[in-house]
Amino acid sequence: MPEISKQIAKPIPSITPDMREFYEGAKAGRLMVQKCDGCGALRFPAYEICAKCNSIKSKWVQVSGRGEVYSFNIMHQLYHPGFASEVPYAVVVVELEEGCKFVSNLLGLKPHQIKCGMPVEVVFEKLSEDVSLPKFRLRGAN
């Protein structure tokens, strides 16, 4: 058996059937969330029932990708070796303009520069041929 490399990559999410349209959108540079057919509420990640109206029907819709940092944390403990060179790193919760929350990373800022309320916009990071991941940067930044 070959020696397993000490450098382990970050986890790449597997494309599950319920999230297929999200990943297809991300690959094409579109941020997609689920919209309830019953009441119009937006949600992410995919879920089979709307918590507001209990409808089981939904479709994927594109959202603006603009929002604000709602909350964040700074991960110091290493849970996965793919993040070994990055700890401490921040994980943010972005509240999109359309009202749906989205867990992600904020690019271009050091963890301690992040504050709640910062305006952000989506960018896409290509992890593989099939998987691109929506991340965020300060709005207006290039």
Add this chain to the structure above:
Amino acid sequence: MDLRAKCAIAGLGQTRMGKNFDHPGPIGFAAEAVNLALEDAGLKRTDLDGLLVNPGLTWGDNAMASFSLQQAMGLSNLRLTATMNLGGATAAAMIMHAAQSIAAGMAEVVACVFSDAPLRPPAPDKSKGSGSAAAYGFARGVNAAYGLFGVNAHYAFVAQRHMHLYGTTNEHLGAIAVAERQWANLNPEAQFHDTPMSMADYNASRWVVEPFHLYDCCLVSNGGLAVIVTSAERAKDLKRPPVYILGMGQGHPGGDPMETLVSGAPMAKKTAFKMANVTLDDVDFCEFYDCYTFTVLVTLEDYGYCKKGEGGAFVADGKIGPAGSLPVNTGGGQLSSFYMWGMTPVSEGIVQIRGDGGRRQVPKHEVGLVSGNGGILSTHSTLVLGSHP
């Protein structure tokens, strides 16, 4: 049906806590705890007709944990059993289920138990260390791609939001950690009994996930903890003075705790305080669920000791410590004593009502308020315990 003081806690059984390897798994700890609780009450195994089990994480996917424990202990002719899980709110919820069943005549002597065994003895063979990506099979979903792992990280989002909106600081959280450590230093059964901690020690402790230092997070413990619930009438004739269950309530608000920053305590309190016919002025001490320092801060707000957002200022002067005016988590809590989910606050409530607290005994101990909290401010249970009916 008025359940005020209809039932009482008659027995408390607690194994050694922490790095205890007396049993290979959680069932052994549970059985030991139940037998200790029976002995404490002056009862025999054959007196039990009810068994409620809150399985800790190492029970795995044992869907019929209470039956496993029944078989392991050789208990026959139970009239009541259930495996219950609403996270940290379970212990008090089991006691409620027991009390309701006893009051309805469906059982008479019910053991409620939690156990877990996440710690392993140091392995002699270190060659089996993991390193392959396959060892991280948990990291499949989209959150993992962003590096979001574990409950600490999710709770941290909620705490950060509280800090943003209300100006809560790490010094506020630290005041809770230090107060609980001071209590633990008075409790010989606490895992941190021999280790004092100053605010400087708190600030110097490593970050786990900001805004949580190591000492904002609860301990990890092997052990088992059981209580015996019976009717108030029967409890009077048993070995130890009854700890009366004056009030019981639950509250599970649902929704996103990051948005509300409120636990289920306001709902649970309303039901429990009405049943007990008490107000906060009647409460002599509090045993609050404390998976994190932050949980205590929110719980103080939600029971009405201060307004929403003012929890930080409330605890800053050390008033919840041994030298303060409001005794909270008098055994050291899960932060500094031991981590038995909701059984940690329940057990300390019993110790204090009985007056068994030794150096940590609060002077007035007629009415105690006990809370359980599961998930991320998701589930909540309240018990009002009393020394008199």
